[in-house]
Amino acid sequence: MSEQKAIVTDAPKGGVKYTSVDLPEPEHYDAKLSPVYIGICGTDRGEVAGALSFAYNPEGQNFLVLGHEALLRVDEVKDNDYIKKGDLVVPLVRRPGKCINCRIGRQDNCSIGDPDKHEAGITGLHGFMRDVLYDDIEYLVKVEDPDLGKIAVLTEPLKNVMKAFEVFDVVSKRSIFFGEDSTLIGKRMVIIGSGSEAFLYSFAGVDRGFDVTMVNRHDETENKLKMMDEFGVSFANYLKDMPEKIDLLVDTSGDPATVFKFIKKVNNNGIVILFGTNGKAPGYPVDGEDIDYIVERNITIAGSVDAAKIHYVQALQSLSNWNRRHPDAMKNMITYEAKPSETNIFFQKPHGEIKTVIKWQ
Amino acid sequence: MSEQKAIVTDAPKGGVKYTSVDLPEPEHYDAKLSPVYIGICGTDRGEVAGALSFAYNPEGQNFLVLGHEALLRVDEVKDNDYIKKGDLVVPLVRRPGKCINCRIGRQDNCSIGDPDKHEAGITGLHGFMRDVLYDDIEYLVKVEDPDLGKIAVLTEPLKNVMKAFEVFDVVSKRSIFFGEDSTLIGKRMVIIGSGSEAFLYSFAGVDRGFDVTMVNRHDETENKLKMMDEFGVSFANYLKDMPEKIDLLVDTSGDPATVFKFIKKVNNNGIVILFGTNGKAPGYPVDGEDIDYIVERNITIAGSVDAAKIHYVQALQSLSNWNRRHPDAMKNMITYEAKPSETNIFFQKPHGEIKTVIKWQ
Amino acid sequence: MSEQKAIVTDAPKGGVKYTSVDLPEPEHYDAKLSPVYIGICGTDRGEVAGALSFAYNPEGQNFLVLGHEALLRVDEVKDNDYIKKGDLVVPLVRRPGKCINCRIGRQDNCSIGDPDKHEAGITGLHGFMRDVLYDDIEYLVKVEDPDLGKIAVLTEPLKNVMKAFEVFDVVSKRSIFFGEDSTLIGKRMVIIGSGSEAFLYSFAGVDRGFDVTMVNRHDETENKLKMMDEFGVSFANYLKDMPEKIDLLVDTSGDPATVFKFIKKVNNNGIVILFGTNGKAPGYPVDGEDIDYIVERNITIAGSVDAAKIHYVQALQSLSNWNRRHPDAMKNMITYEAKPSETNIFFQKPHGEIKTVIKWQ
Amino acid sequence: MSEQKAIVTDAPKGGVKYTSVDLPEPEHYDAKLSPVYIGICGTDRGEVAGALSFAYNPEGQNFLVLGHEALLRVDEVKDNDYIKKGDLVVPLVRRPGKCINCRIGRQDNCSIGDPDKHEAGITGLHGFMRDVLYDDIEYLVKVEDPDLGKIAVLTEPLKNVMKAFEVFDVVSKRSIFFGEDSTLIGKRMVIIGSGSEAFLYSFAGVDRGFDVTMVNRHDETENKLKMMDEFGVSFANYLKDMPEKIDLLVDTSGDPATVFKFIKKVNNNGIVILFGTNGKAPGYPVDGEDIDYIVERNITIAGSVDAAKIHYVQALQSLSNWNRRHPDAMKNMITYEAKPSETNIFFQKPHGEIKTVIKWQ
Ligand SMILES: [Zn+2]
Ligand SMILES: [Zn+2]
Ligand SMILES: [Zn+2]
Ligand SMILES: [Zn+2]
Ligand SMILES: [Zn+2]
Ligand SMILES: [Zn+2]
Ligand SMILES: [Zn+2]
Ligand SMILES: [Zn+2]
Known part of the structure; x- marks a missing residue:
């Protein structure tokens, strides 16, 4: 399947559309996934406003799928010890290059910067606001706590x-x-x-x-x-x-x-x-x-910028602990749930916003 | 003995005099010492110019002996395993207070700042530009290399x-x-x-x-x-x-x-x-x-400010290594040797200055 | 008050009695406390068996109050920002000496060992198995989570x-x-x-x-x-x-x-x-x-031996998180609650023991 | 050139010969080198005695060139910023594999062990006791101090x-x-x-x-x-x-x-x-x-085993400092200089040995 709905911008020019796009299935992938919740932040709004000069479309494409603060569901996955169909996972935003820090899983400390690394939904790599996603297991972090629910969408900012x-x-x-x-x-x-x-x-x-x-x-x-x-x-x-x-x-x-x-x-x-x-x-x-x-x-x-996979793991653990201790406060962190079509949230913060998320499914 | 010659300022007002001062012998001390060489730097000049508002005289006194970059000779010392009469030593500038860093010998990382610590020749403690000095062994660092000579006066800045x-x-x-x-x-x-x-x-x-x-x-x-x-x-x-x-x-x-x-x-x-x-x-x-x-x-x-005793030790070791490898360059570091009476060096840098020192003896 | 009930041994000879002892009120103290639960472990049993040659009575005394794994209630306390009457607290076992590690609150890393430090209930300092306790606030760690209950008695081993x-x-x-x-x-x-x-x-x-x-x-x-x-x-x-x-x-x-x-x-x-x-x-x-x-x-x-106050704090936080996530497993950690008079628990492990505690109140 | 003289063993069986061997020129290399001095130690003697079960010949070969403590001269080298023809260099003994530590230049901390790494003259890689050597610049450490001379052969053990x-x-x-x-x-x-x-x-x-x-x-x-x-x-x-x-x-x-x-x-x-x-x-x-x-x-x-390139660099610096400070003591470190043909030194320590070396040229 390659035709699907996505929220896209044209980086670094800006703009935003919820539209059908043609995104071919990659040759290799471990897992097929779909978004559950995706948070938005100043970075997404900056891209849409055309204010982030460092943002750019994937090579040879004239659009960029938005979204980096994702909570995904695993729809299909190859045999492995870590995740299974139905699991909720958080995908890594930044992908490794070849420098000495990238090669030990610390692309957050990339020694080179772009073009050594790519950030999904921001620099040269499509983001997670699309119906169908493909990824490798090493870039996915499992949500272990079944009670965490949508709070897990805060993993990416907390990392x-x-x-x-x-x-x-x-x-x-x-x-x-x-x-x-x-x-x-x-x-x-x-x-x-x-x-x-x-x-x-x-x-x-x-x-x-x-x-x-x-x-x-x-x-x-x-x-x-x-x-x-x-x-x-x-x-x-x-x-x-x-x-x-x-x-x-x-x-x-x-x-x-x-x-x-x-x-x-x-x-x-x-x-x-x-x-x-x-x-x-x-x-x-x-x-x-x-x-x-x-x-x-x-x-x-x-x-201090970005974070490594270990910080996603730590973030999920903290969210789980906080959610048990202060469930009301944690629920209040998510102040608005938008539909994918409500693209006006990229232009205007909902009143009293702490975190606005898009409920994809 | 208490009447002696010293180079003094009136902190933080400024000015400089090479003059006789009355500095009583302390009740307790391990060693009696005299200066051999004392370097001067922007701090000394700032004090003399009245430009360092944080400088102050010892409590109850209307003058401050200058000098913190010292190389001293041990004239008398109580029985101990570390230094003996005739040794050259470098005294610590900053003396410990009571905070958690001071109490482990790291007054350079004092958690409180003044009044927890005192710096000789700068804040509330007389400096080393005087004929007779008294000190405790724990604040003295021995010059081990007999070939180092006056180069050892660079220990304090190098620390x-x-x-x-x-x-x-x-x-x-x-x-x-x-x-x-x-x-x-x-x-x-x-x-x-x-x-x-x-x-x-x-x-x-x-x-x-x-x-x-x-x-x-x-x-x-x-x-x-x-x-x-x-x-x-x-x-x-x-x-x-x-x-x-x-x-x-x-x-x-x-x-x-x-x-x-x-x-x-x-x-x-x-x-x-x-x-x-x-x-x-x-x-x-x-x-x-x-x-x-x-x-x-x-x-x-x-x-990064100041340093601990271990850094004085390291500095002496580096000076020794450098002096063997590049004796001419190291000699050229000391561009002018003044007499104590040449107090004009506090106002005007000698031409081509790297380090100006006062040769006391 | 000085006459009170306590569980005592005669270190290092051994033996155990629940008996009345005369323990005078100290000249200075911040807080008066009483035990709620006190755990026992191999150390207590070793003392009672006379197998720990390093254990000894407080100076000049012919007995040692046992107990180091304590959960106490604050009965009286001087005015302060940290604990108040009625709070549950865990007392530090090891008390600082004068060495460089002790003086920064790290008596767990004491550079000297005994006699630089003392461990309550083990070496020269009475333990916590007695009706009335006096202590200083700096040696008490507050139980912040009201839902933790008796699980907090595991703080000391977890530290x-x-x-x-x-x-x-x-x-x-x-x-x-x-x-x-x-x-x-x-x-x-x-x-x-x-x-x-x-x-x-x-x-x-x-x-x-x-x-x-x-x-x-x-x-x-x-x-x-x-x-x-x-x-x-x-x-x-x-x-x-x-x-x-x-x-x-x-x-x-x-x-x-x-x-x-x-x-x-x-x-x-x-x-x-x-x-x-x-x-x-x-x-x-x-x-x-x-x-x-x-x-x-x-x-x-x-x-690795003992721990510092920060580890008691971390232990309480982990216990709180674990207790919310796995309340049944945590409850099962305490396999037997004895009365103070059941001194046979010092000789014989109750069947299936994980942690045996004495319920004092 | 492929026929040359070398000192070889048959690992792990043992034995030693100074003989002609056929070692073809590799397809790729940065530098061509020849030995000046090569030290011997218990490892070489253990191999010769057949006592090191972990030693083995390079794949497909029935002998292993000995020698890991080398000081080499650069005879030819491709254009680069670091070394030039005539320089003395020390080659790294252990070569990197693919594990996370190897890939940051820390094969001394290899996470896997053999077969992830190879040690020249010991495990599956020919050593340096041969007339002609080929290597890449990244595995060579330059001797910067022209006065160091043969003392530089101590770099490998000092690293x-x-x-x-x-x-x-x-x-x-x-x-x-x-x-x-x-x-x-x-x-x-x-x-x-x-x-x-x-x-x-x-x-x-x-x-x-x-x-x-x-x-x-x-x-x-x-x-x-x-x-x-x-x-x-x-x-x-x-x-x-x-x-x-x-x-x-x-x-x-x-x-x-x-x-x-x-x-x-x-x-x-x-x-x-x-x-x-x-x-x-x-x-x-x-x-x-x-x-x-x-x-x-x-x-x-x-x-602690082996060392990284940075430790070779530090070793050379220390040797240089020690050699200036204590030239006689450093000269006395090398107690015997053998010719390549004196293979009996692999069986019997020369009297009063500290370090025995083979003078190749
Ligand atoms: Zn964001
Ligand atoms: Zn990188
Ligand atoms: Zn200075
Ligand atoms: Zn301090
Ligand atoms: Zn215990
Ligand atoms: Zn101590
Ligand atoms: Zn060796
Ligand atoms: Zn490796």
Whole structure:
């Protein structure tokens, strides 16, 4: 079968259509799959708006199937020990190239960048918003918890958080980061932003033992405050109430002005994870005192992008644990379920959005 | 004895005098020492110019003895296994406080900052530019190589380099930084600046196996180019010839404009060590694309300040090795030997300066 | 109050009594507590049997209160941010000395050993099997999950497992231990033994992603096999069916013959955690080929004892997650609840024992 | 050219001949080389004695060229940036297979073992004792120091030491191994054995800052004691004077009885490197108390074999530094230079041997 419905854009020009496309079956594949839920995020919207210059269509094609945050069902699969027909799986977004990091399954740390790697639904590889998918088992991560349901669609965004904590684990070894009792009790983690990735960072931070605060430059909705409260996360409108004495700072905004304002609140030996990107954010004058602040306090600033298969596995495990502990909060993470034909969700965020997903089946 | 000659300032106001001061013998000490050579650097000059607002006199005193880059001779010492009368030693600049890092001998990573620690000749503790010194053995590092001579005065600035490489070793573990053959052959290290610290970084980089380039925004003198050449270091005037594809970037300038210009030449998984400080450097507009660059490439930026006793030990060992391999280049590192009375060297760099030292005895 | 009921021995001679003892209130304490449940293990039984030569009474006393695996209730506590009256807490067993590891909260890694540290209920410090306890907040770990109940008494044995995995995380970095897809899928962990610690190791191994097998030299009871099955752990009677190709081997037996038989089944780059101890285990002839096997395969063998406060915190979190996922299996971990007066449990294991606990209140 | 002189054995049967062999030129090669010096060690002697069951001839051949400790001269080489005609180089012994460690240049950590890798002169790959050699640049390490001369033949045995210290660096991170002043001053390293590898370990230990003692079960010759003394290494006949309080123990004997006797002298958090192998060493009864000792003290025992290209590079750098500092001691390392025809050196150690080499040209 090759004629099927898909949500496509024309990268990097943009636009979006739910339409019939001709996608031939590949010569080799282990499994045939179909989407159950697919989340959308700023990347999808950026592509549709034509704002992501790095996005491009697969070679020789004039369209790109969208969708990278997928939960799929296995419809057919060759004999193997890992997955079987009917299983729910999450597919890897980035596929390996030939560099030294790619060849050990760490294409998230690709030494070369494009063209060494491809990201499904973003750079040269069709995404998952189409009726029929083919893939190899090594790129599929099984959902083990039968009670997780559609929450598993958060695996892809959460995997980034798991990798960022791996980076934190490595770089924080440069001094003793932990407290005098060997724990993180009383250590403060601040997350800039209050979108879905910020929530996932905050939940993972609580799991690690941090005292976690999410911040934004406005007050938050009752719904979001309640979810934070359930996980033991606090919130600050930083225009009114600027957090101080930060040990771990995570940015999901990509805005230099905000990032550097908060860096000057970071403690000695503090770690800053840069995760959010916003290529259009205006310049902020970083001066000699800012550099001096970072140097004198042995502060580490680490960019972190994408994640490896192990982080998808960890993400699924955390989702499962959170879902048992806080089922209401987790259900509230998915604020809107669209039909594939509702392509307007790529242009306009549904009101109160945390995560909008497309229910495919 | 308490009346003695010393070079003093009044921190943070500034000024400099070679004068008699009254410094009483402490109640407890292990060793009595006298200076042989003491180097001066931008910190000393900043204090004298009144430009370092963080400098301050010892409590209850209206002056501060200058000098932190010292080579001392042991004149008397209590019975011990480590040093004896006549030995040359290098004293630690920063003294421990009570925080978790200070209590394991890592005051360079102090979790609190002042007032938990004190730096001799800079913050609340008299420096080493005085006729008579008293200290405890645990804060003294023995010069083992009898052939090293005055080159040992470079131990203090070089210890910072050794600590920065320790930081590099830790943070670079977040991905595979080494090449496909497990070595650093072909990996490029660029050092911004061409002062004494930049030279020491470049020599240590060559030892590690990097392909090393020092850069500045002007051409360099024959003398400096010859020294670089002897160690296998190349030089680029980056206004004419901007290096690309950097794996390890070290900044000794403290200038944000330069730092961020070079960060955009750093490879995926690249490491940036921020070492230089210049509180008066003007602002440079860091924008969304700069943040994006760091995130997408998994780049790590690490401030690094001071060093621990182990780095003093490593520095002495490297100086010894370099001095045997390149004795002429090492001799050329010390470009001027002043008398203690030549206090004008605090205001004006001698022509062609790499390192100016005061020969005390 | 000083007269109270306690279970005591006379270390290292042995014996056990549930009796009234006179234990004066300490001059300083933050909290007054009472036991809820206290587990017993081979250490308690070894003390009672007079088989642990390293056990000793507190200085100047002729008895030692037993009990180190405690779940306590807070009856009174000074004003603080962490625990309040009525909370359940787990107390730390080992208390810090003055060495470099103790002073950063890592008395589990004490550089000196006794007399630098003391273990409650074992070496020179009264244990928790008494009506009234006094302690400082820094040595108490709060049970956060209200649904955990008596399962929290497993925190103390599980903390050892968490520390052992920390050791694994460090030592396994000497090569790439993970699979080609970056995960542990297909990596085999074998645990020698099928007692309570072996179960806790196996559950933690499954969480990490290992393919886990517990082994013993006999078949196992239906009850135990069912619990393993629920967690996805397999079992082998190694006399009939010897596992091969082990990546992570954990020994809980302390028996050299068994340990070395299994070491020769460990893969290249494999890790062996030695955890169990049995001072009376007979000698096993380790020969040149055994050493050769370890060398040629880059195998690492790590002794691991005790754990730090952070591992108690992690243990409580894992217990909470496991209890939600597998409540029946977790309940089955506690196979017998004794009254304090049933001191025969120190001499004779109740039939089918996994963990025997004393219900104090 | 294909007919040439070589020293061959018939693995694993043994025997040795200096004879003409027919070795055709390979289809592809970067460089043509010839031997200058080639060291011999217990491995060569074991092969010749027919005692190494794991040795085997190249596929389809009835002989194996010996020699793995080589110093070669480049006679021809294709255009490249790294080596040129006339350079001295050291060739890598082990060649990569396809496993995850081999594919990042770490065949020393091969996950599979043979047949994934081949070791020149030992397992299925001809060694370097032949008139003409062909190789690829990536497997050659350049001797940069023109003053090093024949000392460079020690690169191959020293590379093992460098890798062992890499292992030490990783595994010792599980606790604070360093002293309270952050250094290794006063930390004791003991090396079992006094052959050439033991010497190289001891010199490298001194460089790291350890207080180093070599031990053997007899007194040592004047020549060896003088060499140790020059480097600041002490010696103990452990039958008379057993060292205590060991922080880092390195075994070069492969003898279990000796290893386990010394393990019980290792401090808490101590590290044991197993390096020596002796498949015929008799069994030593390791008992429950031995296991207990390792567990209670958090001791780590790490097998370490072979090394990566980076360790060859580090070895050459250390040899260069040592040769400048202690030229006489380094010259004394090579105790006998044989001609290729003197094949009796494979059967009988020349008197007072540290390292015997064959001078090929
Ligand atoms: Zn997304
Ligand atoms: Zn790649
Ligand atoms: Zn300075
Ligand atoms: Zn401090
Ligand atoms: Zn116990
Ligand atoms: Zn201690
Ligand atoms: Zn050899
Ligand atoms: Zn391999």
